[in-house]
Amino acid sequence: MRPLAHPALEDIQLEGILHALSDPVRVAIFTNIAGADCAQTCSAFAEVNDKPIPKSSLSHHFKVLREAGLIRSERQGVEMRNTSRCLEIEGRFPGLIPAILNAHAVQAARAA
Amino acid sequence: MRPLAHPALEDIQLEGILHALSDPVRVAIFTNIAGADCAQTCSAFAEVNDKPIPKSSLSHHFKVLREAGLIRSERQGVEMRNTSRCLEIEGRFPGLIPAILNAHAVQAARAA
């Protein structure tokens, strides 16, 4: 198991962020992590929107979020603590993440 | 040639917008169209960032932008007039497009 790759703030690309969040499962995961007040494990998302996600797919989704620079993942014992990098990203791309999270909330509210 | 599909405002999905703009060529095209004060043809983008884009690829990129709801394309004689749907989208997802355009500008400025 090679060490987890986290891009430096200055290496975070807009295209990578948009690609990562263009998947409904990933945007749901990220929204949850960004809104949580404590770190979330991967396995907390074994189901997303009442749909079960295979763990190999979950692992892939977390990798995409991590490599886009959206989350930071640190092993804590047997599990992984995932936290968002919203504050950092805000410094590089002001307003971007809040606008996306807001749009996601608008869409979810509209759908319900 | 079937008629061009433009989603209604209420059918525009966040994921579709993010996916469309997660490609460096498409975000460059959209930025240009959104910032232009008159409609732009497809062929105006035969080169993007000094890189030639094959016209079948260009056509595909415009289709993705159109079906995501980001642009409106109307045939005018032999060519296509493309305009952005920024104002409409602003009503559904306030601040989203400006934040993305700003992030793109920040990144372009940083790279130079």
Next chain:
DNA sequence: TCTATAGTTCGGATAAATGGAACTATTGAA
């Protein structure tokens, strides 16, 4: 009617997403 121009569609090659199965790392109990 012929030619040129602007885009679209087709189809094959290449790349990326999906998910089951096997593997690795850490913990805690026997």
Next chain:
DNA sequence: TTCAATAGTTCCATTTATCCGAACTATAGA
């Protein structure tokens, strides 16, 4: 220690999406 359980990762085959050259369609103008 050793063993079992848990949390993620990696491997790999299948499916799906992207890329782009070539052929096609639509419109305008000579």
